[in-house]
Amino acid sequence: MRIFHGKLNKVLGTNFSFNEPFYESITTDAVEQFQKKYNVGAPAGEANLATRTRLAEEASKR
Incomplete structure (x- = not known):
């Protein structure tokens, strides 16, 4: 959970x-935002x- 939130913080700000x-x-909203921005499947959150x-x-690129 901490790692996942940390990666969202790093990538999405x-x-x-x-x-x-x-x-x-x-969290669901942030995941949907990520999915839309990076075209990862259907943005279902x-x-x-x-x-x-x-x-x-x-996250590893940053």
Whole structure:
């Protein structure tokens, strides 16, 4: 959870603290935003394998 939020912070510039619950609406919204921006499948807000893999790739570039 901390790693996932940290990667979203790095790639999207979100401001997740590391003690937030994993899937609240703000996490879903951020995942949908990422999916739309990076064209990762249907933007459903679900952190599926394709989304997590692409997020890790983009975070490693920064």
